[in-house]
Amino acid sequence: MTTRTNSAREIVAEISAGRTNAVETAKAALGRIEAAKPLNAVVTIDPARTLADAAAVDDRLRMGEIMPLAGVPVIVKDNIWVGGWRVTQGSRLFADFIAPRDAIAVERLRKAGAVVVGIGATSEFACKGVTTSQLYGPTRHPLDPALTPGGSSGGPTAAVAAGLVPLAIGTDAGGSSRRPPAHVGVAGFKPSYGAIPYGPGFAEPFFGLSVIAPIASDAADIVLAFEAMAGTDPRDPESAVVVQQAKDIGSQRIAFSPRLGLDVAIDDVVANGLAAAVERLSTAGLHITRRDPVWPSGATEDAIMPLQHADLAALHGDRFRKDPTVFDPDIAKQIERGLSWSGVDVAAALLASTAIANAFAAFFTEVDLLLAPTVPCVAWPLTQLGPDMIGGKPASPRAHAVFTPFVNHARLPAISIPCGTDRRGLPFGLQIIAARGQDRSLLAAAQEIEAILRSA
Incomplete structure (x- = not known):
């Protein structure tokens, strides 16, 4: 199941020229998401909120505002805060969590005119190389439903590859927004650490590694998203200015x-x-x-994996001791391993x-x-x-x-x-x-x- 949707660049051009509008564009995206339910790429939608946000973009356009992502429908991974939306990390521990505010990256996307149309599936805590969770089940490959798109950003990636949206936002702490794009035939970008501010959001099980990662059908659309989100912010002390201009x-x-x-x-x-x-x-x-x-x-991945295991154990070890069955079994194994690592390890x-x-x-x-x-x-x-x-x-x-x-x-x-x-x-x-x-x-x-x- 792959279809072509307009690129983010084409959508911005059409809406800015008045040939369509953000509300109609959002409605079309919601329709594609509904039709693609078997893919299980998008785990949460809020049509009323989405259409209200799209109407606000149309109002801004009528007032003469120029927005680099005007009306572009976006899927956001289920571990990035989108204010007022259910965001769960693919975990039963957070099944009813409503994000109290936008992550800085989402805030900047909205300012640029993007419209969030859904939340994309992730593996629990974004800690598996496939996209499946006890909360939502498996996300399927757009070309073959018997296959996985990989993980952990499989939902946002499959949504782009299936033509549901032109742009999605994932996270990448070990390849989560590069490997799934490779498996489904789209582009995924892991910026320099700190180039896009991270948070506010969930406590991160990949200390000093994870980044916000745009996913699109091509690099030109990724540039639009990156430029909208990049730049330092005092709320993230790890954020950094990317000052270099492109070299030929x-x-x-x-x-x-x-x-x-x-x-x-x-x-x-x-x-x-x-x-x-x-x-x-x-x-x-x-x-x-x-x-x-x-x-x-x-130098192997085995040498550095104790960091992920120990971080998971630090965040969720107490709950694991009380009831390990609340976790995905594969994540439970990682937490158990993390509890066994010594400080020297x-x-x-x-x-x-x-x-x-x-x-x-x-x-x-x-x-x-x-x-x-x-x-x-x-x-x-x-x-x-x-x-x-x-x-x-x-x-x-x-x-x-x-x-x-x-x-x-x-x-x-x-x-x-x-x-x-x-x-x-x-x-x-x-x-x-x-x-x-x-x-x-x-x-x-x-x-x-x-x-x-x-x-x-």
Whole structure:
């Protein structure tokens, strides 16, 4: 189930020119959401609130206000506060929670004229690589309902891929808004840490890692969302100004790393598709060298996972001890593991995280852009945490996620854009990574790379 809806840019142009309005655009989006219920991408709607917000946008337009996202319908992930809306983190613990105010990012989207039309599904606490929860059940892949779109931003991502909305907002602490876009054939952007203010909102189980992440059909729409949300805010002491202007892609030093310098499995169709895409980019005139980051000894996702487990245990361990059955069983296992980690274990994970960040920082003193896989495989059955096999080898439940978490620990910007499909038409993605703060150069490069790949 995939349909094309107008891009955010097209919607803004149509509404600003008076050829349609925000109310009619919101009604159309609500109709598409209703028709796509079996997808289970959108878990909460509030039509009266949505249409009132859209009417307010139309009033602002009549008063002469210019808004860069005028009337654009947006889905927001179910762990980001949208004032007055039910926002649950996909957890039965928060089944009746009503957000008391907007997150700063949502506040800025509304100011830019966007209209929230629904809340997109997430796994519980955004802590799984598939999108399913005891509260709402599984979100399905738009191309094959027997498959998962991945996670944890599967709901917002599937909503964009299915044409329900042109723009969605997720979060990304380890790849949650890059891997699902790669699996369904859209674009997902993880900004530099702090580039978009985070919160106010729920206590975060990914200390110092998670970012607000726009998802759209292409990088140009992501630019619109990023520019609306980016910039420091005193309510978030971790927020930072991204001051760099975009560099021309022709002046940038570009590297390609087929496995991100990691000893991990990747399916042949993905590896060959990435190599073919890089060859097309080279033929188009981009100068690309083959180069891998050099990681410290013992740099694996296992080395840094104690941070997630310990954070979950700190937030929810007391409730887990009282009744573990209230949690998704997979999340319960993470909390139980977190309760077992010692302070030394957590400190070791922090040291590993720092070493990974330092390795990436050194790499980007000699390279401007890094091309790498987003995922090592295409989507897998809905009932599994991951595929059984990757690259012809038995795969662990997290083997599908190997190419994204280090970027979060280094706090770098990265985007996944569509790169190819397997023989069944299931997509995979090209990940483009840049140095921290170089978000605009990365997004400009992504638009040019998209154009080259689409023209091939």
